[in-house]
Amino acid sequence: xxxxxxxxxxVVMRTRMAGELRPSDxxxxxxxxxxxxxxxxxxxxxFLDLRDASGVVQVVVDPSVAGLEAGHRVRNEWVVRxxxxxxxxxxxxxxPELTTGEIExxxxxxxxxxxAEPPPFPVDERVEADEVLRLRYRYVDLRRDRMQxxxxxxxxxxxxxxxxxxxxxxxxxxxxxxxxxxxEGARDFVVPSRLQPGSFYALPQSPQLxxxxxxxxxxxxxxxxARCMRDEDLRADRQFEFTQLDAEMSFADxxxxxxxxxxxxxxxxxxxxxxxxxxxxRLTWHEAMERYGSDKPDTRFGMELVDLGEVFAAxxxxxxxQDAVKGIRVEGAGSGVGAGDAVMSRxxxxxxxxxxxxxxxxxxxxxxxxxxxxIDSPVAKFLSEAxxxxxVDATGAEPGDLLLLVAGERxxxxxxxxxxxxxxxxxxVTEGGLQFLWVVDFPLFEALDDHGxxxxxxxxxxxxxxxxxxLLDSATGEDLLKVRxxxxxxxxxxxxxxxxxxxxxxxxxxxxxxxxxxxxxEDAQARFGFxxxxxxxxxxxxxxxxxxxxxxxxILAGExxxxxxxxxxxxxxxxxxxxxAPGPIDPAQLDxxxxxxxxxxxxxxxxxx
RNA sequence: GGUCCUGUGGUGCAGUUUGGAGUGCACGCCGCCCUGUCAAGGCGGAGGCCGCGGGUUCAAAUCCCGUCAGGACCGCCA
Numbered sequence: 001x002x003x004x005x006x007x008x009x010x011v012v013m014r015t016r017m018a019g020e021l022r023p024s025d026x027x028x029x030x031x032x033x034x035x036x037x038x039x040x041x042x043x044x045x046x047f048l049d050l051r052d053a054s055g056v057v058q059v060v061v062d063p064s065v066a067g068l069e070a071g072h073r074v075r076n077e078w079v080v081r082x083x084x085x086x087x088x089x090x091x092x093x094x095x096p097e098l099t100t101g102e103i104e105x106x107x108x109x110x111x112x113x114x115x116a117e118p119p120p121f122p123v124d125e126r127v128e129a130d131e132v133l134r135l136r137y138r139y140v141d142l143r144r145d146r147m148q149x150x151x152x153x154x155x156x157x158x159x160x161x162x163x164x165x166x167x168x169x170x171x172x173x174x175x176x177x178x179x180x181x182x183x184e185g186a187r188d189f190v191v192p193s194r195l196q197p198g199s200f201y202a203l204p205q206s207p208q209l210x211x212x213x214x215x216x217x218x219x220x221x222x223x224x225x226a227r228c229m230r231d232e233d234l235r236a237d238r239q240f241e242f243t244q245l246d247a248e249m250s251f252a253d254x255x256x257x258x259x260x261x262x263x264x265x266x267x268x269x270x271x272x273x274x275x276x277x278x279x280x281x282r283l284t285w286h287e288a289m290e291r292y293g294s295d296k297p298d299t300r301f302g303m304e305l306v307d308l309g310e311v312f313a314a315x316x317x318x319x320x321x322q323d324a325v326k327g328i329r330v331e332g333a334g335s336g337v338g339a340g341d342a343v344m345s346r347x348x349x350x351x352x353x354x355x356x357x358x359x360x361x362x363x364x365x366x367x368x369x370x371x372x373x374x375i376d377s378p379v380a381k382f383l384s385e386a387x388x389x390x391x392v393d394a395t396g397a398e399p400g401d402l403l404l405l406v407a408g409e410r411x412x413x414x415x416x417x418x419x420x421x422x423x424x425x426x427x428x429v430t431e432g433g434l435q436f437l438w439v440v441d442f443p444l445f446e447a448l449d450d451h452g453x454x455x456x457x458x459x460x461x462x463x464x465x466x467x468x469x470x471l472l473d474s475a476t477g478e479d480l481l482k483v484r485x486x487x488x489x490x491x492x493x494x495x496x497x498x499x500x501x502x503x504x505x506x507x508x509x510x511x512x513x514x515x516x517x518x519x520x521x522e523d524a525q526a527r528f529g530f531x532x533x534x535x536x537x538x539x540x541x542x543x544x545x546x547x548x549x550x551x552x553x554x555i556l557a558g559e560x561x562x563x564x565x566x567x568x569x570x571x572x573x574x575x576x577x578x579x580x581a582p583g584p585i586d587p588a589q590l591d592x593x594x595x596x597x598x599x600x601x602x603x604x605x606x607x608x609x
Numbered sequence: 610g611g612u613c614c615u616g617u618g619g620u621g622c623a624g625u626u627u628g629g630a631g632u633g634c635a636c637g638c639c640g641c642c643c644u645g646u647c648a649a650g651g652c653g654g655a656g657g658c659c660g661c662g663g664g665u666u667c668a669a670a671u672c673c674c675g676u677c678a679g680g681a682c683c684g685c686c687a
Contacts, residue, residue, distance in 0.1 A: 044644035058647070076637090093645055101647085118638060120619065126648070127621045127636070132679055185687030205686095232686040358612095358683085446687075456687055561680095572680065 013081060019055020023102045025086040030105060032057070032082045033113070035143065036074050037123065046071040050082060050105075053148070057100040059084065061107045070110050077116040077123065077140075083109035131563075136577040138568055150565045153272055154553045158225060160271035161245050161549075164264040170221040170247060175210040177203055177227070181527075185459075186230035189240070197594030203229040206546060208459065209531050211248035212503060215542040216534045223247040225549065234572045236561045237495060237551055244498065248544035254486050254502050257543045258438055261490065261500070265547060269434055272556045280436040280490075288439050289411065293418020295439055298494025300432030303328050303425045305417050308405065311390040317382040319363065324410035328421050329395045333402035334368035334376075344402060352420065356406060361416040365405040369397040426494065430558040437491040441465065442499075444485035453518040454480045458487045460513055461531075463502040463543075472512065480516070490547060492555055500545030507535045 014033045021030065034052035046061040048071070059082050061071035074080060084107040095101035119140045121129035134141040141147055162172070178201040181188050188202040204210075206228045214222045226246040234240065245264065249257060262280050269277040281299060288297050291304045305326050312320040333344045344352075349366050356364035367377035373392040380388070395403055404420060406413045444464050445454030456462065464472055465484035472483055486502035504510045510532065514524045524532065550562040563569040570576050590596065 038647070038649095040646045040649045042644055042646065042649075043642070045646085046644095047646050047649080049647070060645085062644085064644095090645070093647090095647055097647080118619070122620065122637070124648080129620070130616090130679080133620085185685095187685085230686065233684085235686085236681070238686070459687060571678085573678080575678090577679095 017054035018050050018052045018057040019100060021057050021086055021100050021103055021105070023088060026088055026103060028086045030084065030086055032059075032105065034080070035116075035123075036076050036078045036080060038076065039074060041072060048074065048080075048082075050080070051143075055099060058089075058095070058098070058104040059107055060104050061110055068107060068110050070112055071107075074110075074112065075116065075118070077119055078112060079114040079116065081109075081111040081113055082107055083111075132571065132577055135563075135569070135571065138578050142567065146564070147567075150553070150557045150559065151567060153557050154549075154565050156271050157268040157549065157553050157556065160268040161225070161264045164267035165223045165245075165247065165260075168221070168260055168263060170223040170249075170260075171219060172224055173214055173219065173222050174224060175204070175207040175226065179204050179210075186232050189229045189231050192593040192595055194593055205230050206244060207246050208461075209528060211246060211544060212461070212531060212539075212542065213534055215248055215250045216537065216539045218250075220251075221247075221249045226546075234570065234574060236563075237554070239550065239562060239566065239569055240574060242562075243549040245547040245549055246544075247500075247546070248542055250540040250542045252541070252543050254440070254488055254500075254543055257500055257502075257545050258440075258488060261498075261545050261547060262436075262438075265436065265490065265497070265552065268552065269436075269556060273434075277434045277436060280438055282438045282440060284441040285439055285443065285484075286441065289414045289418075293414040293416070293421060294494070295442070296489065296491045296494055296496045297418075297437065297439075298422065298426055299435045299437055300427055300493055301425045303330065303421050305414065305421070306395050308391065308394060311387060311394050315383070315387060317379065319365070319379070319382075320405075320407045322407040322409075322413075324413045325405060325407040326413050326417055327391075327395060327403050327405040328417050328424075329397050330402040330404065330424055331398075332400050333424070334370075334400050352404065352423075355423065356416050356420065359416045359419055360412055361406045362408055363406075364416075364420075365407075367391075367403040367405070369399055369401045369403060371399050373397075422494065429493070429555060429560050432493065434555070435493055438488055439491055440488045441484045442487040442489065443481055444468075444483040444487075445481055447481070448477065451518065452477060454516060456517060458485060458499065458501050460517055460519070461501075461503045461510070462487050463504050463509075464513075472516070486543070488545075490545075492552065495551050495555060496548075497551055498545060498547035500543065502541075502543040505535060505539040505541050507532060510535065 013031070015031045016025075016028075018032050018034055032050055032052065034050045037049040037051035037056055039049075040047040044062070044064065046063055048059040048061060049056045050059045061068050063069055063071035082105060084105040086103050087106050089095075089102060089104050120137050121127075121133055121140070123140060123143050125144055125146060129141070142151070165172070178191060181202040186205050188205065191201040191203065193199045193201060204226075207224060207226050211222050211224075224246045226244050227241060228244055229241050231240065232238070245261075247257070247261065247264075249260065266277050266280075283291070283297065285295055288295055290307070291297070292299070293305050305328055308320075308325045308327055312325050315321060330344075352366070353364040365377065365379050367375050367380070369392060370376060373389055375383070375388050375392070383391075391397075391403070395401075397403055404417070406416050408416075443457050444462060446457035447455050449455055463486045465486055468483045471479070475483065487499065488501070489499040490497045504513065511521070511524075514521070519527075550565060553565040554560070554562045557565055559565060568576065568578065570581075575581070
C-alpha cells in the first residue's frame, strides 16, 4: 500500500497515488499530490481532476467551506495537495472512462503548492502539438500520456534486458566516454583536451575495442547499456546519441551470440506485450537480398522478388537480355477485373518508373494482368506468347494484379525492387506483429574502393567465414566480394536493430585483413595498436553483438520515430530547442584549450541580375 | 551537399490554386453567472510582424527570389 510513515523526520506529503484509488478504498482518508488536469467549476461545487504519475482521480471541492476558497482559483497545471475522504460517486455519475471513475475524493483541505502559467500546448492529447514546441517545453510534454507510457515502456525494456543478460551470466561493465578515435566508420564527436592542448578525445561510436579488451581480460561475458555517439546526419531512426545493448562473449561462436541476444530481446518484447514473440526467423544475407531486395527485410508482408531469368532466358526483348530480370507482383493494382482503390493510374505508374530510375535502374516495366493471363503493357508486343504465359505462371499473378519488372545487374535489380516493394506494401509500425529476423553470412566486404581495395562491410575485426578463408588468399578484385563473414544482423519489421560478428582473435589473421584493406602496419599500430598488442597476450576466441535500444523500444511502443522514446532528443539539424545546444563558448574556455575558431567561408552572395 | 513537404492570435486548423480590408472554425486565456460535471454549460471580452528579408503589383497571408526553423528522404551512418 502507498501509506508510509515519515520515520526519517521528513514530512510525508502524500499517503496514496491518485490513479490507484478504487471502491475498496471507500471511507479512507487520503492525502494526494499532483497537477490539476482539468477543472469543472459549477459555482457551488468544483470538480478537479488531479493527475500524478499513477493516473487521474476526481476531486470534489465545495468552495463555500472555509479554507477551500482556492477551489475557484486553481487552474490547469497548478500543483496542489489534497486531503480528503474517498467516497463512492452518487448513482448516475460514475465515469467508466476512468479507472478511478467509480469513486471520488471529498476534499477537506486544498493546498496550492505552486501556481502555473497556462502551458504552451494542452497536456491532454486531444490535439497533436507541433514537435518543436514539444521539444522546447519537453518538461510539459513529458506529462502527457504518450511520453509517460513510452519512457516507462523503455524502462521496462531495459529492466528485462538486464535481467536476461544477468541470468545468462553476463556482467555489466562500464567503459570510458573519453577515448581515442575508434575505427568505426562514422564521424567522431571530438572533445579537446585541456591538459594536452592540441590533442583530442573522441566520444565512443560504440565500446567495440574495449569490450574486446574485456575478453582478453578474462571477463568471459560482458554487456552494457551503452551510450554511443556518432556525428552523422539525423533521421527518424537516428540520433547523435543513442543507446545500445552492447555484448561480447568468449569461447563462443556466432550461434552462441545469436542465442543469447535472442533471449534478451525476446524477454524485452515479452515484458512489454505480455506474450513471448514468435520464433525469430533466419535468412542468409544472400537469400534476403534475392527474396526481399534488402539486407533488413520487412517480413511482415509478402510481395517477394521473383527471379524471371528462366522465363526470359531466350528472349528477343533486348531490355531483358541482362544479368538478371526480376519482378514483384502487386495484388489488385492492375486495371480492369479487380478494379478498386488499389488500382494504380498511369501517372502513378510513371512516378514509380521515375522512382526506379532514381534508384539506378535503366527503367521499369509494368504489366497489368487481365483475364486468362492477358497482359497489358507497353512492352507486351516484344514478348512471345510463351513468355507471357510463363511470366504469369512464375509470378502467380491473378487477373487484376500489377507486375513490376526490372532488368540489369543482379544486386541493383534486387535493391530497386526491394525499395519499390517497401514503397508499395509496407504496413504501418503498429500492424503485422513483431517479425524478428536474423540475417546471417553477411559478405566480409561490401564493395571495392577506387584503388580496387575491399571496403569492410562490418568492421576490420570481423572473422571471415571458415569455409571462405582460402578465398582470402586466392581471390582478387570482384571475387573478394564473395568472401563471407561471420557477421550477422538482427532485424525487426524491416528496421536494422543491430549487428555483430565473430572477431578475429589472432594477430596473424588480423594482419592479413589489414593488408587486404590497405591498412599499413604502421597505420594499424597507430590507430589500434593497443588491441593488436593485447592479442599477443592470450586473446580468447570471442564474438559479440550490439542492439539498438531506441529502435527496439520505438517499435514496441508503436512509434515511427525514436524521438518519441527519448526524453530529450535533438531535432534533425542537431539542435536542442530546450537548452539551445549547441552554442558558442566563452573565449576564455577556448583560450584554455588552445583553440581558435577559424572564420567560416561565406557562402557567395546571390548574383544580382 | 541535394530532393520534397510545412510555417496564419497561446494551441490545432481553414484561407494561398484564381492577389482585393487580418476574414473564419475549434480549443485555450480573462471576467461574470452557475451544486453532479468529467471535452461541463451560459453570457461577455482580450489576443495577429500571416517565420524573416527583398522583389513584382494600384494592391501580397496569397505570386517570385533569398533566408531561417521543423519534418520525411537521398548522400552520409564500415
